[in-house]
Amino acid sequence: MAQKVRVLLCKPGLDGHDRGVLIVGQALRDAGMEVIYSGLKQTPENLVEAAIQEDVDVLGLSILSGAHMALIPRITDLLAEREAQDIMVLAGGVIPAADAEVLMRDHGVARVFGPGTDTRDIVTYVNERLGI
Amino acid sequence: MTEARELYQKLLAGDRRAAAKLISMVEDGEEGAREALEALHKHSGRAHIVGLTGSPGSGKSTLACRLAQEYRTRDKSVGIICVDPTSPFTGGALLGDRVRMQELSGDPEVFIRSMGSRGALGGLAVAINDVINILDAFGKDYIIVETVGAGQVEIEVVKYAHTCIVVTMPGAGDEIQAIKAGILEIGDVFVVNKADRDGAMHTLADLEMMVETKPGGLQAWKPPVVATVALEGEGVDLLVGEIARHYDFLKESGTLTKKIVGRMKAEVLAILSLKVSEAASRALEDGGVAAELVDRMVERDLDPHGAAAELAKELEL
Numbered sequence: 001m002a003q004k005v006r007v008l009l010c011k012p013g014l015d016g017h018d019r020g021v022l023i024v025g026q027a028l029r030d031a032g033m034e035v036i037y038s039g040l041k042q043t044p045e046n047l048v049e050a051a052i053q054e055d056v057d058v059l060g061l062s063i064l065s066g067a068h069m070a071l072i073p074r075i076t077d078l079l080a081e082r083e084a085q086d087i088m089v090l091a092g093g094v095i096p097a098a099d100a101e102v103l104m105r106d107h108g109v110a111r112v113f114g115p116g117t118d119t120r121d122i123v124t125y126v127n128e129r130l131g132i
Numbered sequence: 133m134t135e136a137r138e139l140y141q142k143l144l145a146g147d148r149r150a151a152a153k154l155i156s157m158v159e160d161g162e163e164g165a166r167e168a169l170e171a172l173h174k175h176s177g178r179a180h181i182v183g184l185t186g187s188p189g190s191g192k193s194t195l196a197c198r199l200a201q202e203y204r205t206r207d208k209s210v211g212i213i214c215v216d217p218t219s220p221f222t223g224g225a226l227l228g229d230r231v232r233m234q235e236l237s238g239d240p241e242v243f244i245r246s247m248g249s250r251g252a253l254g255g256l257a258v259a260i261n262d263v264i265n266i267l268d269a270f271g272k273d274y275i276i277v278e279t280v281g282a283g284q285v286e287i288e289v290v291k292y293a294h295t296c297i298v299v300t301m302p303g304a305g306d307e308i309q310a311i312k313a314g315i316l317e318i319g320d321v322f323v324v325n326k327a328d329r330d331g332a333m334h335t336l337a338d339l340e341m342m343v344e345t346k347p348g349g350l351q352a353w354k355p356p357v358v359a360t361v362a363l364e365g366e367g368v369d370l371l372v373g374e375i376a377r378h379y380d381f382l383k384e385s386g387t388l389t390k391k392i393v394g395r396m397k398a399e400v401l402a403i404l405s406l407k408v409s410e411a412a413s414r415a416l417e418d419g420g421v422a423a424e425l426v427d428r429m430v431e432r433d434l435d436p437h438g439a440a441a442e443l444a445k446e447l448e449l
Contacts, residue, residue, distance in 0.1 A: 004248070035226050
């Protein structure tokens with residue numbers, strides 16, 4: 001039996017805007033992935049624990065609050081602490097290009113998908129990175 | 133050291149990531165998991181397995197969350213398995229039970245696993261049983277298996293839990309009809325959730341009446357009907373009490389052994405059914421003898437029962 005791609009989509013921090021993340025969730029589901037949605041207002045500790053229990057291949061973080069530079073490095077540090085840095089971290093939401101560059105260069109984020117992204121590009125990227 | 137061996141040794145030492153990885157192997161049907169499952173079997177058998185079923189929207193996830201919280205205040209550890217449907221068209225699934233269980237996230241003593249119902253051929257029953265056994269060996273005191281009460285497999289799984297809880301809610305007249313048809317027989321405890329809504333007393337009375345007139349007549353265990361408001365946590369302590377009372381009844385009456393035997397038989401049957409289905413569908417896809425049988429069926433030279441018998445002989449089933 002083939003391995004199924006599992007994705008955890010999260011809303012870290014104080015941010016109630018989940019339209020975008022739900023659209024991405026539906027697109028990944030329709031591409032045949034198992035998508036777990038955490039719900040709003042997750043702490044980095046909670047969502048890293050959830051990612052480990054659910055044994056996901058991909059952790060998708062949606063942040064529109066502006067707190068991405070505080071939250072995302074904390075999350076990737078926690079993943080490293082738990083020896084789970086093999087989980088692919090993707091980010092989306094409102095993240096300026098300069099910040100995205102830093103997150104990808106220094107904080108283990110694989111890719112940042114901003115507003116206007118074609119959901120098919122996310123699917124293609126995930127599948128290619130996982131070698132599917 | 134094989135991957136599976138490393139995983140189960142870490143799992144027995146309390147490593148949550150190892151438990152999660154082993155569950156993935158089981159879900160993906162990887163042969164390597166066999167070795168670990170075999171080793172873990174003698175460490176399992178201690179947990180109280182609680183099945184939780186009911187129609188969508190009745191509040192199963194919220195109730196599972198509240199139950200787990202209640203057990204945590206008693207210093208018990210909990211595993212929760214949430215099964216949600218996989219799309220038969222895309223193979224994808226959106227698993228949202230965690231949204232209702234946010235208060236539990238971050239507690240290392242609560243292990244929550246979301247499962248898609250995935251493919252055909254009865255793999256789900258095998259996978260759920262394996263995941264239950266993994267969490268059992270992992271040392272969870274309670275394992276809550278939450279499934280939508282639709283589909284034979286889901287019903288089978290909760291049926292073989294030690295205690296099966298059937299959840300309904302007020303204002304769903306047809307709901308009671310549905311329960312009557314299929315799952316009234318398997319409920320050890322009934323819950324009317326959202327009991328602060330209009331019509332709750334009516335639903336409670338209806339259910340109590342149905343329990344009284346349950347097919348098979350009066351049994352030693354009369355399923356209690358509990359009213360809860362899961363969102364507010366109301367009635368959850370009562371429910372926990374009834375679950376404990378049922379477990380005590382199982383132990384004292386000797387029914388627990390019967391339940392365990394029933395579950396073991398069901399497990400073997402699920403594994404064998406899966407193996408047979410897989411072997412047969414592979415043979416039918418591959419051509420060869422199976423294709424000849426199908427050709428003879430098309431020619432009306434052989435009937436389906438005859439073809440199945442010949443294929444079984446061919447595959448040495």
